[in-house]
Amino acid sequence: MALMSQGQFISHCTADALTGAAAQLKAGQLVAFPTETVYGLGADATNPDSVARIYEVKGRPADHPLIVHLADMQDISEWASDVSDYAIELARSFWPGPMTLIFKRTDLAKDFITGGQETVGLRVPDHTLALALLNEFKKIGGKGVAAPSANRFGHVSPTTAEAVQEELSEYLSHDDLILDGGSSSVGVESTIIDCTAEAPRILRPGAITVEKIEGATGVKVENRNDVIRVSGSLEHHYAPSAKVILDETPQPGDGLIALNSVATPEGVTRLASPLNNEEFARLLYGALREADRRELDRVVVIQPEGTDISIAIRDRLKRASAEG
Ligand code: TXA
Ligand code: MG
Numbered sequence: 473m474a475l476m477s478q479g480q481f482i483s484h485c486t487a488d489a490l491t492g493a494a495a496q497l498k499a500g501q502l503v504a505f506p507t508e509t510v511y512g513l514g515a516d517a518t519n520p521d522s523v524a525r526i527y528e529v530k531g532r533p534a535d536h537p538l539i540v541h542l543a544d545m546q547d548i549s550e551w552a553s554d555v556s557d558y559a560i561e562l563a564r565s566f567w568p569g570p571m572t573l574i575f576k577r578t579d580l581a582k583d584f585i586t587g588g589q590e591t592v593g594l595r596v597p598d599h600t601l602a603l604a605l606l607n608e609f610k611k612i613g614g615k616g617v618a619a620p621s622a623n624r625f626g627h628v629s630p631t632t633a634e635a636v637q638e639e640l641s642e643y644l645s646h647d648d649l650i651l652d653g654g655s656s657s658v659g660v661e662s663t664i665i666d667c668t669a670e671a672p673r674i675l676r677p678g679a680i681t682v683e684k685i686e687g688a689t690g691v692k693v694e695n696r697n698d699v700i701r702v703s704g705s706l707e708h709h710y711a712p713s714a715k716v717i718l719d720e721t722p723q724p725g726d727g728l729i730a731l732n733s734v735a736t737p738e739g740v741t742r743l744a745s746p747l748n749n750e751e752f753a754r755l756l757y758g759a760l761r762e763a764d765r766r767e768l769d770r771v772v773v774i775q776p777e778g779t780d781i782s783i784a785i786r787d788r789l790k791r792a793s794a795e796g
Pocket of ligand 2: 619629
């Protein structure tokens with residue numbers, strides 16, 4: 473643990489600890505918490521000063537919108553207007569879960585949450601600790617918790633509390649908290665679905681795939697890219713310090729992340745050997761961090777194929793390997 477470490481690390485999240493953490497949020501402090509996708513850095517989504525601190529701690533440009541995390545799908549009407557039938561179907565099918573829905577905002581969603589856009593992103597995460605925290609926060613009058621991934625801007629998202637500490641502790645203050653809820657079970661960020669038009673549109677791929685969305689709603693997903701700002705869609709993102717190389721034969725001294733069926737050449741450091749694409753997603757960010765811990769110059773990733781969560785994996789790897 474770094475000497476400079478700030479932000480209290482809570483490894484046993486008892487009911488009392490969660491009540492305390494919710495009170496800290498209400499009082500304006502930041503609370504990093506686990507979700508099933510990645511860890512989030514949370515603040516009271518109605519408090520401009522707390523939200524400003526998220527941007528400071530992350531080193532993130534101020535016009536990038538934040539996702540508001542809710543305890544329950546009933547709460548969406550506070551933040552969203554014009555909620556379509558297919559969006560309700562999505563919420564019913566996949567919440568709590570690794571999915572963020574974008575709606576037209578209500579007056580509660582201020583510019584400091586939406587980055588000045590007329591839309592707001594909402595998510596009910598599927599993690600016992602996150603839900604307990606959100607419920608405690610709601611009990612004391614909280615409306616929602618704004619939380620980006622708990623990493624410095626452009627870096628790899630954290631999937632453990634230790635990774636959050638590594639990323640952010642020197643930027644947190646003494647009263648901020650880091651809640652430890654173990655490793656994130658999904659491992660890549662939520663699917664972001666724009667629900668403001670007639671048909672759903674994917675802005676960021678994740679564990680909830682086109683197939684699942686179409687299966688649940690009976691509505692065809694539209695495939696269009698436009699100008700909505702998604703910071704994760706900048707070219708260079710999700711990147712470790714090591715250079716990420718895709719689908720090449722690793723050289724001696726390189727790190728290697730690939731499915732278990734791929735052999736490790738002589739002199740190469742194996743960083744992960746997942747058995748399937750779900751495990752690949754779960755292990756990927758930890759393995760990229762491990763490459764940096766070992767001070768490797770290059771990490772080769774042999775990308776998994778398919779139309780499942782591997783779409784999200786390839787999306788993140790494309791950005792992690794982009795020059796920038
Ligand atoms: O899995 C996740 O979504 C994690 C966990 C903590 O919930 N959160 C996360 O947040 O990945 P963040 O801020 O690192 O990425 C959220 C993305 C950003 O790229 C942001 O631009 C986009 O969501 N976003 C948020 N609100 C939006 C909106 N109203 N319209 C378009 N994009 C939005
Ligand atoms: Mg992020």
